[in-house]
Amino acid sequence: MKNHSWMKQCNVPPGTLVTGKWHKQRYRVVKRLGSGANGVVYLAKGKDGYSALKMSDDSMSIMAEVNVLKAFSQVQGPSLGPSLLDVDDWEQPAAARALPFYVMEYIEGPVLLDFINNKGSHWSAVLIVQLLDILDQMHRQGWVFGDLKPENLIVSTPRTRIRCIDVGGTTKQGRSIKEFTEFFDRGYWGLGSRKAEPSYDLFSTAMLMINSYYPSRFVKNGNGLEQLHHMIRKNSGLLQYERVLHKALEGKYRSAAEMKNDLLGILSAPRSSRKTQAKSRQGHGKKKGSMIETAGVLFITTFLYGLYIYLFLL
Numbered sequence: 001m002k003n004h005s006w007m008k009q010c011n012v013p014p015g016t017l018v019t020g021k022w023h024k025q026r027y028r029v030v031k032r033l034g035s036g037a038n039g040v041v042y043l044a045k046g047k048d049g050y051s052a053l054k055m056s057d058d059s060m061s062i063m064a065e066v067n068v069l070k071a072f073s074q075v076q077g078p079s080l081g082p083s084l085l086d087v088d089d090w091e092q093p094a095a096a097r098a099l100p101f102y103v104m105e106y107i108e109g110p111v112l113l114d115f116i117n118n119k120g121s122h123w124s125a126v127l128i129v130q131l132l133d134i135l136d137q138m139h140r141q142g143w144v145f146g147d148l149k150p151e152n153l154i155v156s157t158p159r160t161r162i163r164c165i166d167v168g169g170t171t172k173q174g175r176s177i178k179e180f181t182e183f184f185d186r187g188y189w190g191l192g193s194r195k196a197e198p199s200y201d202l203f204s205t206a207m208l209m210i211n212s213y214y215p216s217r218f219v220k221n222g223n224g225l226e227q228l229h230h231m232i233r234k235n236s237g238l239l240q241y242e243r244v245l246h247k248a249l250e251g252k253y254r255s256a257a258e259m260k261n262d263l264l265g266i267l268s269a270p271r272s273s274r275k276t277q278a279k280s281r282q283g284h285g286k287k288k289g290s291m292i293e294t295a296g297v298l299f300i301t302t303f304l305y306g307l308y309i310y311l312f313l314l
């Protein structure tokens, strides 16, 4: 069992001043943002404004995360993770030894599922397209994100960009995945190994999409692939992405860019033809939904795709 003694040392009340031993930067703790397997993250205020400060008594895990964030900061293109602002040790007055911490960009916004619950599941594909751009860059640099799950993805405002947080599970390609969450793990579904390779992240990406249409998730029940195919077929929102989802679940994509292009192909097809195709795949699709609803969704989807082109391609 994991030793959580660090919890006590890392448990600091709002208002606490954290001063770095080496760089002498000062951060005022505003509130606790959350804690994970490797430490506690606080919203903090320093001389340059708000930031997210992560502390842990496990200096190895702090250094590993710092190294990933440093590597990410060298990469051109979309931000692969929060930018790294400071790394230091905190000498708490009453503590026996200094506590390592790092400070990163504070990414403000709801986590993926909260955003989708609020705005509608049709946003899912647009955000997944953005995520695939990030993953493509990450994979080209030799990394695999590993623990992809909605809680590790924030939709930052006001430009509606998906951002990855928590690089604790980020693994060099070829090694074993360090951290995973069952629902998003292809090993759990019996659909592949836990070797860090791009197809591992692409499987999780397909599961993210499935999760956005099944927010309460579901557990494995027999043959993993058959069950996932069935769940996709049962949901008309997901059914339009069936081809892409099957390929990702079966590990048939060679790159995130390939998956992104397929998804964009579907998004750019007129909504009416997507719906017809999905219905014919569903076989005896029930006649449901009013003309007004269909027209509304058609309008929203066309608008979203236009927005996507405007925000990310122009």
Ligand SMILES: Nc1ncnc2c1ncn2[C@@H]1O[C@H](COP(=O)(O)OP(=O)(O)OP(=O)(O)O)[C@@H](O)[C@H]1O
Residues within 6 Å of the ligand: 033, 034, 035, 036, 037, 038, 039, 040, 041, 052, 082, 104, 105, 106, 107, 108, 147, 151, 152, 165, 166, 167, 168
């Ligand atoms: N850069 C950031 N900006 C905004 N919020 C953040 C940032 N980094 C972390 N958080 C918040 O802090 C919480 C804790 O983050 P952390 O990365 O330590 O662990 P976790 O994701 O909860 O757990 P685990 O590492 O076990 O998966 C996150 O759920 C998130 O809400």
